[in-house]
Amino acid sequence: MAVATHGTASNYLQRAPSPSGLADVIDLILDKGLVIDAYVRIAVIGIELITIDARIVIASVDTYLRFAEAVNRLDLTQTEAAGLAELRGDDGDGKAKGMVEGVKDAFSRDDEKEREPAKKD
Amino acid sequence: MTVVYGIVPAETPLDGAPAGIGRVVSGGLAALVSPVEGAELHATRRDLLSHSAVLEHAVAAGPVLPLRFGIVLRDEDAVAAELLEPRHDELTALLEQFERLVELRVKAFYVEEAVLREIVRSDPAIARLNEATRGASEAAAHPHRVRLGEAVARALEAQRESDAGAIFARLRPLAEDAVVEDGETSLAFTASFLVDRGRVEAFDEAMDELAREHEGRMTFKYLGPLPPHSFVMFPGES
Structure with a gap:
């Protein structure tokens, strides 16, 4: 599943023909797509709950403090060019990634024990 | 089964x-x-x-x-x-x-440090709070840090709305349909576009341009052509 940088654009465009990780896949197939009457629908409750929790956490004092610390740490004398060079090594999966996405990834890798078996009738 | x-x-x-x-x-x-x-x-x-x-x-x-x-x-x-x-x-x-329709999924993420720097530079009140809390002791600065963080979160949300609006306006004309999803902090934009296979290349080019324009402040994740996950439903269902 190649994740290629498209064309001559920068590393800031990560192009892939298909989802390359569990978080992307969950994003597409858990609550999207045709629904039909089924004999049974397999439950993946653990993953869904974790996604919701991650969203709730966002507007909290902890988040505000995290922003405040991040702003306090900024070197405002730094030139934009230097900032870019430093960031260019980032492939988009590191600190450039959204906070929530990161949380989702981290949990998704370890949540298989928490999933519930589907009802059988 | x-x-x-x-x-x-x-x-x-x-x-x-x-x-x-x-x-x-x-x-x-x-x-x-x-x-x-x-x-x-x-x-x-x-x-x-x-x-x-x-x-x-x-x-x-x-x-x-x-x-x-x-x-x-x-x-x-x-x-x-x-x-x-x-x-x-x-x-x-x-x-x-x-x-002939496929789904193209676009996510834009802020390069947090870059967008925070923009916010501090463009908002004098935030810049003042930032100066006041830098290097201050943990206990003394705590309430100010919460206020600073809240102001930054609010500014980031305003910035996000403006950036998301601009990205959407650029891509929507290339698509037959589109679904924008609720953004979260740091995640600037998430949307799926329903695009004719014949226009995928034009969409690729638009994404390329967007990535160049926002280089250094946003990264883009661009998935597709995908099956139309976000668009397919039986008539009368939602």
Whole structure:
């Protein structure tokens, strides 16, 4: 599943023909797509709950403090060019990634024990 | 029991499909299916990835109606009798509707440090609070830090709305339909676009331009062509 940088654009465009990780896949197939009457629908409750929790956490004092610390740490004398060079090594999966996405990834890798078996009738 | 992944026209070739995938054919339609092993149904990481892989393979060959993950029918006969036959007309109409349409999914993430720097530079009140709290002791500065963080979060949200609006305005004309999803902090923009296969290249170019324009302050994740996950539904459902 190649994740290629498209064309001559920068590393800031990560192009892939298909989802390359569990978080992307969950994003597409858990609550999207045709629904039909089924004999049974397999439950993946653990993953869904974790996604919701991650969203709730966002507007909290902890988040505000995290922003405040991040702003306090900024070197405002730094030139934009230097900032870019430093960031260019980032492939988009590191600190450039959204906070929530990161949380989702981290949990998704370890949540298989928490999933519930589907009802059988 | 039989897992159903998606519906394709019966003439779609199955060559190179992931191992274990079979077809149930009825009335010009084919359901992509596989047997469920064992008596208990557990959704594993591998199940989720393989659902996606089956659909991904199908969309490369032609139109496909993706089913939501985890739909299981009693057996292959039930796939014909309870899905393909009773829903024949609706499924055929949907396959026609989506014949040339694919989903392109775009996510934009802020490079947090860069966008925070923009915010501090453009908002004098935030800049003052920042100066006041830098290097101050933990206890003394705590209330100010909360205020600073709240102001930054609010500024970031305003910035996000403005950036998201601009990205959407740029991409929407290239698509037949679009769904924008609620953003979260740091995630600047999430949307799926329903695009004619013939316009994917133009969309690629627009993404390229957007990435250049926002270089250093945003990264883009661009997925597709995907099956129309975000757009396909039976008439009258939502």
